[in-house]
Amino acid sequence: MSEVILKLDSVVKRFGDNEVLRGISLDLHRHEVVCLIGASGSGKSTLLRCVNLLETIDAGTITLFGQSLTDVRIDPDKVRRHTGMVFQSFNLFPHLTVLENVLVGPVRALKRKRGDVIDEARQLLERIGLRDRSDDYPDRLSGGQQQRVAIVRSLAMKPALLLLDEVTSALDPSLVGEVLDLLRDLASTGTTMLIATHEMNFARDVAHQVAYLDGGVLVEKGSPSDIFDHPHHESTRLFLERVR
């Protein structure tokens, strides 16, 4: 396997008395797709947010490209420019058109010239088949279309890795497929992704590694066949039985 770009070591996160992450350690290699599975409240989303510095951790270290993110000299904005994040609720900017949503990161955060980015943005929209919706506002799009635009909005930043937080959980069942297809497409072209998901079949197909979280603890981690077909731990087995 290629180099480790993201390394979590005994990460602890508390909200008041509630310990949401209890010493999680995890590696993510370049071009690797890791799926985080586990019940709601197991800490998957919090883990992703900590990597993107939307939350600060209470103990442990997160290392991205060899730099500890807990170092006070770290500029969070710079970290976020290299770690794309996609949310369950899309969070497209409703006052901007689809195209402007895709442009806003490169133009406003990376200070690139609009004229230089616009072709890339159009190509990205082409890739998800929404080029002709460029000038529409997000509320004219279906949930699946919005989520695909949100993914493309992150991709426009050319991030080193993508963090995806239950990106299909807010969608109608009929719209889940188109979003997962896009993620499959990204995985096949070598995009590094850390994915929190409830879609077990998708995780089995796409993930190189699957990590099962329960109550803020990483219970076990392994290849999809290890986890889904031969889980070592009783709690993993029970969880998979319940979601099946």
Add this chain to the structure above:
Amino acid sequence: MVNETDAKLSDEVPSFFAPRRRQLLFGRRGVVASTVSTVLIIGGLIAIFLLAPGGASVRHFFFNPHDMWQSLVGDHKDSLSSVGAGLLINIRVFLIAEVFILAFGLAIAWTRMSKSPVLMPFRILAIIYSDIFRGIPVLLVFLLIGYGVPGLGISFISFQSQTVYGCVALILTYSAYVAEVFRAGIYSVPHGQLLAARSLGLTNATTMRRVILPQAVRTVVPPLLNDFISLQKDTALLSVLGVVEAVQSGTIYQDLKFNSSGLVVASLLFLAMTIPLTRVTDGLIARDRTRRLAST
């Protein structure tokens, strides 16, 4: 499976007609009902005004057409100031104050919400500021500024006209209110918008400017216009500093001619100024409401 304690569904055929009396309010008959009630209420109010024991003298002292016209245009020879010309001062003060209030209000809101450690002292000042100026009656602010600041004897600051001090009093008071309106508007933008913007690597300031404020404006405009309606009216307080604006002109006319029609004229002029803005505000609120209802 049937349990004796289960409630049974009714076999009766229900009737959905309203009782006869309430049927009078339905359909076309509803229009008749509303017309009748309008005529009765408005007619009643006019009758009270016309038939009151002192009705005739009120009409003479407050609604005398000759005095109303005289006070509106004023008279130089009689040293009667014109209510109409006075209103121009109100309008000018309103327009100037408005610009400063928007700028200060936003700045204060921004300061209060910022998390930068450098701005810590300003944050405390902003909180104290909005507590003080929302807590003191506007009239007192006028008096304290209008008579206090000149007494300080600081060059430039203490040697301005009373109109300027009145304007400053309005700006100080209303900025505190408008800052709260801005703050509420900014908080009304869903948190996910902030997360999405920050996760793209936009700085705090850029997120504010490009993502949060454009969305906050929509919710902020109606309450902001409400504040401006009351700002228009409060320009009348300039009269306590002796500025000869609309109300003061009416009072002068009253003192010299022993007739209060000038005050009614001033009221009508204020109405002419505020009602358009009131209508616009209500229209915007209604439009926002329909848009919200349509989008859910």
